[in-house]
Every structure is written in structure tokens, then in C-alpha cells.
Amino acid sequence: MDKQKIKIRAFGLIAEKMETDDFDLEGLHDTDGVRMALLGKFPSLEKIDFAIAVDKELIDKNTSLKSGAEVALLPPFSGG
Amino acid sequence: MDKQKIKIRAFGLIAEKMETDDFDLEGLHDTDGVRMALLGKFPSLEKIDFAIAVDKELIDKNTSLKSGAEVALLPPFSGG
Amino acid sequence: MAKKIKNIFVQGPISPEFIGESIAHHSKKTGIGGHSIFLGQVRADKKEGNQEVEAIEYSSYLEMALEKAHEIREQTFEKYDLSCMHIHHSMGRVEKGEICLFVFTSSKHREPAINACNELVERIKKEIPIWGKEILSNKETNWKTNS
Amino acid sequence: MAKKIKNIFVQGPISPEFIGESIAHHSKKTGIGGHSIFLGQVRADKKEGNQEVEAIEYSSYLEMALEKAHEIREQTFEKYDLSCMHIHHSMGRVEKGEICLFVFTSSKHREPAINACNELVERIKKEIPIWGKEILSNKETNWKTNS
Numbered sequence: 440m441d442k443q444k445i446k447i448r449a450f451g452l453i454a455e456k457m458e459t460d461d462f463d464l465e466g467l468h469d470t471d472g473v474r475m476a477l478l479g480k481f482p483s484l485e486k487i488d489f490a491i492a493v494d495k496e497l498i499d500k501n502t503s504l505k506s507g508a509e510v511a512l513l514p515p516f517s518g519g
Numbered sequence: 520m521d522k523q524k525i526k527i528r529a530f531g532l533i534a535e536k537m538e539t540d541d542f543d544l545e546g547l548h549d550t551d552g553v554r555m556a557l558l559g560k561f562p563s564l565e566k567i568d569f570a571i572a573v574d575k576e577l578i579d580k581n582t583s584l585k586s587g588a589e590v591a592l593l594p595p596f597s598g599g
Numbered sequence: 600m601a602k603k604i605k606n607i608f609v610q611g612p613i614s615p616e617f618i619g620e621s622i623a624h625h626s627k628k629t630g631i632g633g634h635s636i637f638l639g640q641v642r643a644d645k646k647e648g649n650q651e652v653e654a655i656e657y658s659s660y661l662e663m664a665l666e667k668a669h670e671i672r673e674q675t676f677e678k679y680d681l682s683c684m685h686i687h688h689s690m691g692r693v694e695k696g697e698i699c700l701f702v703f704t705s706s707k708h709r710e711p712a713i714n715a716c717n718e719l720v721e722r723i724k725k726e727i728p729i730w731g732k733e734i735l736s737n738k739e740t741n742w743k744t745n746s
Numbered sequence: 747m748a749k750k751i752k753n754i755f756v757q758g759p760i761s762p763e764f765i766g767e768s769i770a771h772h773s774k775k776t777g778i779g780g781h782s783i784f785l786g787q788v789r790a791d792k793k794e795g796n797q798e799v800e801a802i803e804y805s806s807y808l809e810m811a812l813e814k815a816h817e818i819r820e821q822t823f824e825k826y827d828l829s830c831m832h833i834h835h836s837m838g839r840v841e842k843g844e845i846c847l848f849v850f851t852s853s854k855h856r857e858p859a860i861n862a863c864n865e866l867v868e869r870i871k872k873e874i875p876i877w878g879k880e881i882l883s884n885k886e887t888n889w890k891t892n893s
Binding site: 638707 | 763766778787893
């Protein structure tokens with residue numbers, strides 16, 4: 440069995456829609472896989488614009504994940 | 520006798536050189552005349568860059584003066 | 600060798616007294632000729648249904664935000680000839696009329712301070728993971744968007 | 747019909763507390779989203795003969811300065827969509843490290859406040875008849891020039 444664990448962190452509108460902001464996913468090896476798993480679990484995310492950061496770095500294409508990686512779901516920033 | 524009176528006001532370096540900042544001149548009818556009279560009285564002004572304002576408006580060419588006009592001698596501004 | 604990462608976050612609003620004190624701290628730095636300051640203030644925007652923004656509640660991806668702020672800080676010091684740079688952003692609730700962002704730059708001549716301050720404000724809004732949730736007069740909420 | 751001409755001059759330095767209070771006064775204006783502030787501070791420049799600037803003594807052609815400041819003020823309100831604009835400049839002696847110029851603009855969105863503040867600083871330095879006499883450590887004086 441695939442025990443690779445990925446830590447998911449959600450913020451802003453995404454956390455609100457998921458009703459959680461911090462959980463683990465198992466058996467995923469890249470960010471496209473994470474995105475698919477999340478859309479399966481939380482269909483309402485489909486309509487929401489968000490970026491992904493892996494270990495605090497924004498990514499702009501599918502990125503492979505090591506066990507323990509932190510994948511953050513980031514709606515558009517609105518500081519200031 | 521020509522009694523037209525012009526009020527002269529001097530500022531900054533000009534006032535320092537003249538050792539006065541407020542006096543009247545008589546018998547002058549334009550700013551070129553004022554400039555000549557002042558250079559005669561205060562030869563050290565020759566080397567100093569200054570602008571002239573008539574009744575608080577900067578002028579850039581010879582300007583005729585009514586009696587009672589205020590002619591200000593303004594070295595380069597250095598506020599701030 | 601890495602420089603210490605500064606905390607940019609303040610709980611709640613940034614007080615005008617804090618800003619005054621922050622300015623006062625620079626009077627010993629007699630090489631400074633100009634300071635540029637930008638302040639963001641929570642606006643009571645009108646929303647649909649005659650609602651108004653009462654407050655904004657800020658949250659952040661803290662670890663990433665501090666790393667990004669550090670990177671922006673280092674790059675701005677590299678690019679502009681600055682004597683000082685200070686960035687403060689609110690977390691948590693800030694009422695309308697209160698200050699949520701304070702960017703403060705200082706330099707010998709005015710241009711670097713002014714240009715750096717403007718660039719910092721743009722970069723903070725675009726690049727730092729902070730989210731504002733508007734609290735409306737009817738207690739409903741709305742996620743703020745930056746233009 | 748003419749608007750009242752405001753006094754922009756303050757005797758001596760502009761205190762950081764005054765700046766803090768001035769910021770605090772805007773918390774009731776909940777249509778404001780951004781403030782831009784520029785502060786000029788007296789710099790202890792090195793001069794010939796190992797002398798240093800200790801203070802600057804400001805003088806002005808007061809009547810013309812206030813008229814010009816009023817004109818700049820009206821033109822800036824015309825050009826930019828501002829909620830507020832405040833200009834304060836010192837007269838008399840200001841020590842090194844103290845503040846001699848305080849320009850403060852506010853607007854709904856940040857751009858007008860920032861652009862107006864920058865333009866005001868440039869115009870104040872170029873167009874308002876104010877002169878600064880630098881007092882050096884050996885008590886000699888030197889008329890400041892703006893670059």
C-alpha cells in the first residue's frame with residue numbers, strides 16, 4: 440500500500456468551502472493528482488480560482504511531491 | 520520730480536548681501552530699471568542668480584511698474 | 600549566514616501613535632533626507648443589498664508570507680539606495696477607518712524612498728499570501744479582491 | 747467666492763506626534779482607502795573643512811508662498827481624485843534629524859494619493875519661495891540649494 444503522506448493547507452475562500460484548513464492526503468505523487476483528489480472530495484472547488492504552493496513556493500505546472508510535502512491552496516491574495 | 524515709489528523686498532542670500540530686506544526706490548518704471556539701480560547700489564549682486572516677482576508673480580521679461588508695486592528679489596528656492 | 604526573518608504582522612489595527620513613534624525613531628539617523636510612507640485604511644465600501652463593509656478580518660499563510668516578505672525586503676534593499684525599510688500588516692479584525700498596512704522607507708535623497716515605497720505596496724498586495732474577509736453590516740461576509 | 751488660503755507654515759520642526767495625530771484624524775473618513783505621506787528630514791551633510799550641517803533655518807516670502815501653495819493645492823485637487831490634502835513646512839530653525847516638510851494625501855484607491863503626493867513634493871520644492879540656510883558646526887552658514 441502507498442503510504443506517501445501529503446499535508447494539505449487551505450486558506451481564505453477555499454478553507455471556507457472545504458470547512459477545514461489542514462489535513463493529510465495519502466498515495467499522491469504530484470500536484471495534478473492532489474488537484475484531482477480534492478475536486479473529487481470537494482466538488483464546489485471547481486468554480487474557484489486558486490494557485491498551488493509546494494513547500495511555500497508557488498508552482499505553475501504539475502510538480503512531483505515527496506512524502507511530507509506541504510501543498511497549499513491559495514485563492515487570489517487580497518492583502519493591504 | 521518723479522515720485523513713483525517701488526517697494527523692494529529681498530530674501531535669502533540677496534537680503535544677506537544687501538544687509539537689508541525691505542526698502543523703497545523712487546523714480547523707476549520697470550523691472551529692468553530696478554535691476555540696474557540695484558546693481559549700482561549693490562555691486563555684489565552681479566554674481567548672484569535671482570528671479571524677480573512683481574506683486575507676488577514671477578516675471579520673465581522686463582515689466583512695467585505702477586507706483587506702490589512690490590518687487591521681490593528671489594534667489595533659487597530651497598524649501599523641503 | 601541568512602538574515603533573520605522579520606515579522607511583518609501586527610494583531611489588529613496599526614495605531615497612528617505607533618506610526619508617530621516609528622517616525623520619531625529615525626531622528627538619530629541624520630543621514631536621512633526623506634521618508635515615504637504608505638498607509639492602507641479599511642474602507643466602508645457599499646455592497647449589494649445596501650450593506651456596508653464594517654471591518655476586514657485578515658488571515659495569512661504565515662510561514663510563506665514571512666518568507667516572501669523577506670525576499671521582497673532583500674530585493675528592494677538591493678535595488679534602491681535606502682537607509683531604512685519597515686513593513687507592517689494587520690492580522691485579525693480591523694474596523695473601517697482603521698489602518699491595516701504601513702509601509703515606511705527612508706533614504707538620503709527622496710527618490711529612492713518614494714520609488715521603493717510604491718513598489719513595495721504593489722508587491723505586498725500581489726505577492727504576499729494574505730486574505731481579507733469583509734464583514735458586512737448584516738454580519739454576512741465577502742472575500743475581498745484586489746484590483 | 748475665493749476659498750480661504752490655508753497657512754502651510756509651522757514654527758520650528760514638525761513633531762512625529764503631530765503627524766500621528768494628523769493620521770488619527772482621518773479615521774472618521776471611511777471612504778479613504780490609502781494615504782501617502784512624504785516627510786523631509788534635515789540631513790547632517792558633510793561640508794568643506796570637516797564641517798557638518800547642524801540645523802537649517804528656513805525663511806520665506808510669506809504672502810507669495812501662501813498664494814502659491816494655495817494655487818498648487820487647487821490644481822492638485824483638480825487633477826487627482828483626492829479625499830484630503832495637507833501640506834506643512836517649517837519656518838525658523840530645524841535641527842538635524844528633525845522634520846521640516848510633511849505632505850499628506852488621501853484617496854479612495856491608492857494611485858491618486860501616491861501620484862499627488864509625489865507631484866506636490868516636487869512642486870513645493872521648485873515653486874514655493876522658501877529658503878533654507880544651513881547652520882554648520884563652526885556656526886558658519888551656507889545657503890542650501892535644491893537639486
